[in-house]
Amino acid sequence: MPRRARHHVAGFPYHLVQHGSNRQACFLDPEDCRRFSAIRRTIC
Numbered sequence: 001m002p003r004r005a006r007h008h009v010a011g012f013p014y015h016l017v018q019h020g021s022n023r024q025a026c027f028l029d030p031e032d033c034r035r036f037s038a039i040r041r042t043i044c
Contacts, residue, residue: 016040 018036020026027033 018026027036
């Protein structure tokens with residue numbers, strides 16, 4: 001059975017979670033982390 005489509009409601013926040021496998025760091029380079037944060041801010 002396919003997953004239902006997600007609904008986007010303007011003005012309501014998303015719940016985003018970012019974590020690494022086996023408690024490893026997601027980003028080894030601080031610049032990568034800054035880029036990800038900048039992208040995340042544009043979509044939330």
